Amino acid sequence: MYKMQLLVCGGTGCRASASAKIVEKLNESLKAHGLDEDAQVVTTGCFGFCEKGPIVKVIPDNTFYTEVQPEDAEEIVAEHILKGRKVGRLLYENPETQEHVSDSKHMGFYQKQMRIALKNCGVIDPENIDEYIARDGYSALAQVISDLTPQQAIDLLKQSGLRGRGGAGFPTGLKWEITSKFTSDQKYVVCNADEGDPGAFMDRSILEGDPNAVIEAMAICGYCIGANKGLIYIRAEYPLAIRRLRIAIQQARDYGLLGDNILGTDFSFDMELRYGAGAFVCGEETALIASMEGNRGEPRVKPPFPAEDGYLHKPTVVNNVETFANVPVIFLKGPEWFSSIGTEKSKGTKVFALAGKINNVGLIEVPMGITLREIIYEIGGGIKNGKKFKAVQTGGPSGGCLTEKHLDTPIDFDSLVAAGSMMGSGGMIVMDEDDCMVSIAKFYLEFIVEESCGKCTPCRVGNKRMLEILEKICKGKGSMEDLDHLRNFANVIKDTALCGLGQTSPNPVLSTLDNFYDEYLAHVKDKKCYAKKCKDLATYTIIPEVCTGCTVCAKNCPVEAITGERRQPHFINQDKCIRCGVCYTKCKFNAILVQ
Amino acid sequence: MTKIKSLDELRKRKEQLEHRMEIRDKSDHPESLVQIKVAMATCGIASGARTVMNALVEKIKKEKVPAIVTQTGCMGYCYAEPTVEVKKPGQDPIVFSYVDVKKAEEIIDKYILNNELLDGILPANYQTI
Numbered sequence: 001m002y003k004m005q006l007l008v009c010g011g012t013g014c015r016a017s018a019s020a021k022i023v024e025k026l027n028e029s030l031k032a033h034g035l036d037e038d039a040q041v042v043t044t045g046c047f048g049f050c051e052k053g054p055i056v057k058v059i060p061d062n063t064f065y066t067e068v069q070p071e072d073a074e075e076i077v078a079e080h081i082l083k084g085r086k087v088g089r090l091l092y093e094n095p096e097t098q099e100h101v102s103d104s105k106h107m108g109f110y111q112k113q114m115r116i117a118l119k120n121c122g123v124i125d126p127e128n129i130d131e132y133i134a135r136d137g138y139s140a141l142a143q144v145i146s147d148l149t150p151q152q153a154i155d156l157l158k159q160s161g162l163r164g165r166g167g168a169g170f171p172t173g174l175k176w177e178i179t180s181k182f183t184s185d186q187k188y189v190v191c192n193a194d195e196g197d198p199g200a201f202m203d204r205s206i207l208e209g210d211p212n213a214v215i216e217a218m219a220i221c222g223y224c225i226g227a228n229k230g231l232i233y234i235r236a237e238y239p240l241a242i243r244r245l246r247i248a249i250q251q252a253r254d255y256g257l258l259g260d261n262i263l264g265t266d267f268s269f270d271m272e273l274r275y276g277a278g279a280f281v282c283g284e285e286t287a288l289i290a291s292m293e294g295n296r297g298e299p300r301v302k303p304p305f306p307a308e309d310g311y312l313h314k315p316t317v318v319n320n321v322e323t324f325a326n327v328p329v330i331f332l333k334g335p336e337w338f339s340s341i342g343t344e345k346s347k348g349t350k351v352f353a354l355a356g357k358i359n360n361v362g363l364i365e366v367p368m369g370i371t372l373r374e375i376i377y378e379i380g381g382g383i384k385n386g387k388k389f390k391a392v393q394t395g396g397p398s399g400g401c402l403t404e405k406h407l408d409t410p411i412d413f414d415s416l417v418a419a420g421s422m423m424g425s426g427g428m429i430v431m432d433e434d435d436c437m438v439s440i441a442k443f444y445l446e447f448i449v450e451e452s453c454g455k456c457t458p459c460r461v462g463n464k465r466m467l468e469i470l471e472k473i474c475k476g477k478g479s480m481e482d483l484d485h486l487r488n489f490a491n492v493i494k495d496t497a498l499c500g501l502g503q504t505s506p507n508p509v510l511s512t513l514d515n516f517y518d519e520y521l522a523h524v525k526d527k528k529c530y531a532k533k534c535k536d537l538a539t540y541t542i543i544p545e546v547c548t549g550c551t552v553c554a555k556n557c558p559v560e561a562i563t564g565e566r567r568q569p570h571f572i573n574q575d576k577c578i579r580c581g582v583c584y585t586k587c588k589f590n591a592i593l594v595q
Numbered sequence: 596m597t598k599i600k601s602l603d604e605l606r607k608r609k610e611q612l613e614h615r616m617e618i619r620d621k622s623d624h625p626e627s628l629v630q631i632k633v634a635m636a637t638c639g640i641a642s643g644a645r646t647v648m649n650a651l652v653e654k655i656k657k658e659k660v661p662a663i664v665t666q667t668g669c670m671g672y673c674y675a676e677p678t679v680e681v682k683k684p685g686q687d688p689i690v691f692s693y694v695d696v697k698k699a700e701e702i703i704d705k706y707i708l709n710n711e712l713l714d715g716i717l718p719a720n721y722q723t724i
Contacts, residue, residue, distance in 0.1 A: 002618070003618075003648065003649075003652050003664060003666075004618075004665075004666075005618055005619065007619075059618055059619055059622035060618050060621055060622040060625065060663040060664070060665055061622070061625070061663075061665045062622045062623075062625055082635070083635060083636060083666075083668050084632075084634075084635050084636075084665065084666035084667040084668045085667075085668040103625075123616075123619055124616070124619075130612050130615065131612070131615060131616060133605070133608055133609055133612055134609060134612035134613050134615050134616040135616055135620075136609070138605060139605065139606075139609070142602045142605050143602070146602045254598075255598060255599050256598030256599050256600060257599065263599065263600065263601050263602055263604075263605065264600045264601045
């Protein structure tokens with residue numbers, strides 16, 4: 001019987017910072033102090049607070065150590081485990097009061113969160129099915145297949161109000177019901193783990209931290225729609241998630257929780273993994289199915305929807321990882337409990353990957369209806385380096401940006417669409433005053449142009465033309481007509497592209513045009529980028545009063561545009577200058593002025 | 596691994612495994628539980644604090660007492676080791692002195708479960724911040 005446990009984050013982020021080594025060192029130290037029977041080291045999934053990783057949490061006193069290095073392991077064991085003295089220097093420091101916070105419950109990052117899909121992440125060992133079972137794992141599946149008919153189970157799910165977490169927010173219960181109505185000799189349950197938005201990693205973290213929840217939910221879905229086969233389409237770039245899924249599937253099979261006649265009933269269900277090569281378009285369900293069938297990953301016209309004509313032309317449910325992760329809890333705690341959380345039309349919680357210019361980068365789960373202000377300033381700890389908030393991009397390349405005026409809007413599926421963005425899978429990239437919104441729109445378009453499958457003309461050609469216009473604007477060669485062209489292109493692509501990827505691809509351009517039109521004007525009319533991001537619009541000059549004539553800039557200038565005598569103020573020849581910015585970074589006296 | 600063949604077997608399996616997670620579940624809401632701290636500095640360990648702590652942990656597990664046991668550093672009562680501090684939710688902590696296995700069991704039976712005080716309580720002569 002262990003008196004204490006040390007939970008070490010084994011998510012991809014913390015592992016990249018040597019958390020596996022920390023586990024090793026902790027075990028060594030425990031052994032050396034003869035404490036290996038008193039304390040146990042457990043590798044868990046992501047705690048979410050990636051900014052301060054690697055995380056080690058000591059329980060039962062709930063001490064949350066941040067930025068732990070392998071060398072710190074001995075001190076944690078010798079001081080905390082042996083003598084009960086917390087290691088102060090590894091505790092989280094409240095940035096406002098500079099006080100150490102030892103209990104994660106008192107950290108701003110966790111106070112506003114509500115963890116349903118992530119309830120086991122950072123708590124259980126994802127490679128040990130016993131820990132999942134000990135936390136009510138597979139009880140929902142057992143109850144559903146022993147006590148409910150498929151229709152009863154679907155009705156419960158419909159009552160809960162769960163909507164698809166992959167982006168569009170389609171009611172999950174309804175999707176299952178439609179699929180259950182089609183008769184076929186074979187049906188399929190597909191889990192969409194092809195998470196491709198730049199900056200989003202919630203699906204990966206769920207699969208890495210709690211793979212069994214997804215497996216259990218897929219089996220429940222199989223029972224509801226009459227399928228006995230499940231497929232998880234996961235990108236090959238997620239090796240850790242793949243490894244843990246494989247372990248979880250094997251352990252579930254060994255326990256008879258997957259396979260024939262599960263728990264002595266007539267219900268049989270098994271699953272396998274399919275690997276994606278990392279194409280963004282394969283997150284679109286028809287393209288995903290095509291890719292799984294071994295064809296080129298291209299979408300097709302809907303209808304027929306996969307519910308009728310899916311994988312191998314059989315009725316198929318395609319749900320996102322996070323959607324599935326919500327399902328077992330709904331059956332355990334009841335649909336009323338779930339629907340009591342959130343807003344009128346969006347129930348439950350949403351996981352967001354918080355990234356960009358924010359103090360607490362990480363994975364958060366919050367009830368629907370929370371405001372952007374709470375997320376950014378209370379959970380996220382505000383903007384990095386005390387800069388001014390400018391915008392936040394939600395929904396990745398398919399979404400749009402929300403600005404200061406949206407800070408107090410309650411976030412749910414519908415309010416985000418009304419604000420010109422979308423929920424998407426939940427990436428949230430925060431931008432500050434130093435970000436140029438035209439460049440941001442350009443970045444997302446570059447991504448879309450790269451990822452467009454090329455099947456339909458509006459997306460393949462239209463986005464390319466839009467990108468060319470944006471590149472022109474960023475070079476200071478744009479005209480007012482270009483802005484009109486941009487809007488026209490965007491609207492045509494929105495109306496005519498074949499799939500969701502194409503239809504939503506102009507969103508970043510449209511929403512930056514709507515919210516930051518003056519920045520476009522500054523680029524086009526004044527030929528200025530006030531965020532100083534568009535290099536071609538910058539001018540570099542030397543402030544003569546500050547310049548000491550040290551000649552460093554002149555020596556480093558690749559085009560010899562800087563001239564001047566030693567110990568005399570230097571001068572930049574604007575005709576020669578290529579605006580590379582080397583002089584600015586090399587100058588030790590801040591004598592270079594960028595405008 | 597043996598297969599789980601029915602809902603009942605799954606429940607049984609869960610019960611067998613529950614204690615593995617118990618400590619983690621409890622740590623989620625420590626303020627609502629009785630917190631028992633065993634002083635485990637050199638003096639405490641030398642006077643047998645480890646056996647006392649083991650006894651406390653075993654008894655709490657066996658009788659499903661809503662309490663968590665943690666260790667702390669030296670409380671300063673080196674003359675009265677092993678010492679055990681018990682803090683019930685919403686009450687001031689109480690420190691028991693010269694605790695052995697028998698006394699540890701008494702603390703749980705009498706003070707924690709039945710609110711009876713025992714001999715050997717050290718007067719609180721300090722303030723915590």
